[in-house]
Amino acid sequence: MVRSVENGGEAVEISPDHFDPTAVVPEPLPKVVESDGELLNGKSNGDREIVLGRNVHTTCLEVTEPDANDDFTGDKDAFMASILARYRKTLLERTKHHLGYPYNLDFDYGALAQLQHFSINNLGDPFIESNYGVHSRQFEVGVLDWFARLWEIEKDEYWGYITNCGTEGNLHGILVGREVFPDGILYASRETHYSVFKAARMYRMECVKVDTLVSGEIDCADFKVKLIAHKDKPAIINVNIGTTVKGAVDDLDLVIKTLEESGFTHDRFYIHCDGALFGLMMPFVKRAPKVSFKKPIGSVSVSGHKFVGCPMPCGVQITRLEHINALSRDVEYLASRDATIMGSRNGHAPIFLWYTLNKKGYKGFQKEVQKCLRNAHYLKDRLLDAGISAMLNELSSTVVFERPWDEEFVRRWQLACQGNIAHVVVMPNVTIDKLDDFLSELVEKRSTWYQDGKVKPPCIATEVGNENCLCTLHK
């Protein structure tokens, strides 16, 4: 039996008779697509600046109706096994070359495979059991307690839950802020994650964008001007504990000081700390300022699939118990309480987190953070040595550098880009060997891109500062 699969834009014939599950199918790299969906054969040349990935609709794996005799012949099972085996190979290859997003791809949850057979759902409140018995709240609350300790808040003073991702944490934190201050204005720096601006739109909140420094940190001088201009309304502030693109850490103490100096007493502001990646790294960096509930903050969120590493996205959200009562509502159907954004909640994620936290502990994370910072410095130094503009914030493992000229190279290494800059986030699974491979390939490719002098490496002084820019003008 031969069935046809569309893979990477080309129809591939799969014959189970000759199928070699060990072969790596060369998945074509995504083609460049302009925002309006039109395919281009090279670099984006329209007015639109943003390069989007390819349209998946042409390459999807169609669901097909089983034949009447499939159970008997086993053909369909064989066909599906072949697709999965090929997919696994692609994942291996793509995982190996990944550098751009802050995901720790190095984990082994083999001991938890036995739980995949269960429909584990923590619907409702983590602290109040629902009538549905197949849950993992005992693991969830264990994980939450660990984070509460990390961020210095007592067990009987916090509330929190394991979210589906960093965005859910931000949506929750800002919603809590809005419920505390219904007429509050949301302040967030320009380099804030897009989910925060999405929250403002969803929640119909007035939102003020604050300027940033070259490092990517919030510019508290501008913050002050804007606070004073809106003194009549309470302030809800999103503080970035590591921005998405530059890994810049907003100065929490300075933000609080600016609020106080602008006449905002502690009962007139709410601070949400978006610690997506760095919220879990910073506690282990010696010189770093502390994120702590001993300071006047309202909530902290962090992603679980980033520094910890997890098969699926997840996150941790911690807030003050006093705030959550404003938001929550008892739901009899659940025999629990509704204070989360989502209703049904993935019960596997807390077990993954619980497992890694137990295995590594505070000390294990400390070691990994130090390794990441060391390797990030290595990458930045090698880039500069090779004459490539690059910047690394002091408290970060996100190395920003000139955007590679060729989109195929960008896609191959799965770099995240914005304007003329790209970044590599040095995570625990990013070794010196991997960085060396990347560096040597970049240096080699660059020598071809820029060999005849017609195209020049971009100037990124605006993004990283003159001192970090090695373009022809600034070097």
Place this chain on the structure above:
Amino acid sequence: MVRSVENGGEAVEISPDHFDPTAVVPEPLPKVVESDGELLNGKSNGDREIVLGRNVHTTCLEVTEPDANDDFTGDKDAFMASILARYRKTLLERTKHHLGYPYNLDFDYGALAQLQHFSINNLGDPFIESNYGVHSRQFEVGVLDWFARLWEIEKDEYWGYITNCGTEGNLHGILVGREVFPDGILYASRETHYSVFKAARMYRMECVKVDTLVSGEIDCADFKVKLIAHKDKPAIINVNIGTTVKGAVDDLDLVIKTLEESGFTHDRFYIHCDGALFGLMMPFVKRAPKVSFKKPIGSVSVSGHKFVGCPMPCGVQITRLEHINALSRDVEYLASRDATIMGSRNGHAPIFLWYTLNKKGYKGFQKEVQKCLRNAHYLKDRLLDAGISAMLNELSSTVVFERPWDEEFVRRWQLACQGNIAHVVVMPNVTIDKLDDFLSELVEKRSTWYQDGKVKPPCIATEVGNENCLCTLHK
């Protein structure tokens, strides 16, 4: 080495030397807690009506710091393995006794265990690849196409994504409705899922609750009165394709007719169909009215962990492509588009769904739906035979009956309750044998609860109608 685990409120000593992983630890049933968190020793006797589950904080599995020599001794690994083995036993037992929530607990995803090693994330838009290569969009779009065919909308006319749960689908559908009609009023029946009212609050929308019939369906006479009272503003309507408690299916055609008769032209209303459980069953019920994009509806959502069955909650959201452009925003960092509620998205869920849809196909689902409806009728008939008030809506597999007197019985069978009624949702994993076990236990327990005549079975005529109530007054 002996470590102590808190389990079920009692400290249990675990010694790896004597640990028997095949032993089932008798997890105490959740204790009854009043809404304010105070423990009661029996039935709720305060003013608050809602009985909440126990407080998890006292029974959680603490994360502990590894000892320096754990790697060498293997003690910590053994300890964690023991916890997981005990937990697995509990899950088996709890899965076996579950009847109350609409989750199909019968699935075998062994073939997909190989993928648990990867951090699969479909961040951004399903149809536009992001730069992050470890994704499963080819599966996701295959699943979406299958649902688009089911609900009769062309591939180039729909947009959709795999959500984290039914709530996310509702949050998305109602947000799309609000973006289409910024000043629209949200209409939803009183028996609508709580996520819809949460959406109204989050999105700061005016919300009008519509009365229901005894069946649980929306009362279109009341709907009409309320529509006419708010004729000046567009209408955004949540239509229930199976309510949470009674499994009642709102009459979509009558809802549309009511809108038209009240003077709302098609460009002045937006209908979101919440098909949490029954959205996937109804297409396979012969007499059932159709949910179809050939009718003037805006979006449909359905849960993936309900009728299909999935280790973690997930759902499918389908809307018209024309609507989504109002909502979405290109995000350069992702090289994709932000039109979903969440940012990072679980890439495993689409593969689970793709796998089951391929295995079962339309025909397989049809068979399962028929089995569920048959078994639900069996349960309802046996309940009535035993003199127990019960109701089953024609298009539903949710059997509503008198709330068992003893909360321990409710917890043991994980029944969902509201006021004086409880329900069993007959899912594909609920066999006649299981129902017989449940029935004989219920009948036996009832004979003790009501033996001396001091306590009487509740009258539930208000909830299920006089004809279904077998209390002393109505039988």
